[in-house]
Amino acid sequence: MWQIYRPAQQHGLFPIRNVVIRAVSDSFAVYITLMTYVLHYAPDNASLIVRLALDELGASYHAKLVDRSISAQKSQTYLALNPAGRIPVLETPIGPIFETAAILLWLADQHGGLAPRMTDPKRAIFMSWLFYVSNTLHADLVSLFYPDRFVDASALDDYNTRTRARLDHAFRLLDHHAAEWSAADHGVTILDLYMAVIVRWCQLYPVSGQAWFDLNAYPALLHVAKTVETRPSAQRAIVAEGLNTTPFSAADYAAPPEGSAV
Numbered sequence: 001m002w003q004i005y006r007p008a009q010q011h012g013l014f015p016i017r018n019v020v021i022r023a024v025s026d027s028f029a030v031y032i033t034l035m036t037y038v039l040h041y042a043p044d045n046a047s048l049i050v051r052l053a054l055d056e057l058g059a060s061y062h063a064k065l066v067d068r069s070i071s072a073q074k075s076q077t078y079l080a081l082n083p084a085g086r087i088p089v090l091e092t093p094i095g096p097i098f099e100t101a102a103i104l105l106w107l108a109d110q111h112g113g114l115a116p117r118m119t120d121p122k123r124a125i126f127m128s129w130l131f132y133v134s135n136t137l138h139a140d141l142v143s144l145f146y147p148d149r150f151v152d153a154s155a156l157d158d159y160n161t162r163t164r165a166r167l168d169h170a171f172r173l174l175d176h177h178a179a180e181w182s183a184a185d186h187g188v189t190i191l192d193l194y195m196a197v198i199v200r201w202c203q204l205y206p207v208s209g210q211a212w213f214d215l216n217a218y219p220a221l222l223h224v225a226k227t228v229e230t231r232p233s234a235q236r237a238i239v240a241e242g243l244n245t246t247p248f249s250a251a252d253y254a255a256p257p258e259g260s261a262v
């Protein structure tokens, strides 16, 4: 059995559908299903990574704003989609998917791009780095962006120093091993997109200051950032979310047409 996913032709007032063509080789049966992705997003949030992936894969989607000014990510309606109350969530024909890495890997597998396929020997190490970025690096970033969620004010300085040291270690590891998942063999991957956005955030959002983060100290990651930001997907994200023209290699704060980053 094999499956082909194609972006739909845009039609009428509802240009947000994907056509899923499922061809079953043994019976020659063909099913056509209309499929709509809805990306619940806030500007410059982790949803930006998913937006880039959807665009790179040629998938049609509708971006629906999560209004962070009223903590809409904690509303009952949103929690029904993502019980963790975090952005993003992607609505798909098989139901909502949350957790950035899960969404990215699911999209890559469904659409057959942006990641080594399951039969590729490099799939295993790719997944190792994806999970490392998701459950170690991204988690530590949350500590740096919202330290008051984790410690009292009296412990903040020490806490931030330790968090920054862990992040630097993670960035050095990723910088050293970038070739294992980066564009060399596979073209741009979901990991490239993930890392481009992460290095952007480090230039802007640590509440204890940004001076500790110098992207030049991680040349392979700087290369990833520059590669991703020249792609058409990034150009469209720049417009959609009000990003500056070098959003990953030399970031500035977003001026989004709707919503807010925090």
Ligand SMILES: N[C@@H](CCC(=O)N[C@@H](CS)C(=O)NCC(=O)O)C(=O)O
Binding pocket: 044, 045, 046, 047, 073, 085, 086, 087, 088, 098, 099, 100, 101, 134, 138, 142
């Ligand atoms: N582990 C989650 C983390 C997502 C996350 O932290 N999202 C942030 C925005 S970038 C968020 O929802 N912040 C609002 C909040 O925590 O209430 C994932 O990978 O999707």
